Amino acid sequence: MHNLSIQLPDDVFATLRKDPEELAQEMRIAAAVKWYELGEISQGKAAEISGLNRAEFINALVRYKVSPLQYTAEELIDELADAN
DSSP: OOOOOOOOOTTHHHHHTOOHHHHHHHHHHHHHHHHHHTTSSOHHHHHHHHTOOHHHHHHHHHHTTOOSOOOOHHHHHHHHHHHO
16 A cells, blocks of 8 residues: 655645544545546445445445446446346
């Protein structure tokens, strides 16, 4: 595993009312949610990146208003056609 270091303004922790550990965890979750939403990573990989289990990650998706089901209209039509 690799470590990533970023610099943030000193007041960001007070503004967001989070200590550095909480903010780092929230940033991992936010990045994983966005990458999942963009279709760049799977739900399982996003859960791993975020440090959450699958159920917790799905709850994070709901909190960020991102659908846990990532299907295009065409994929959904194909899936429904295969179900018949």
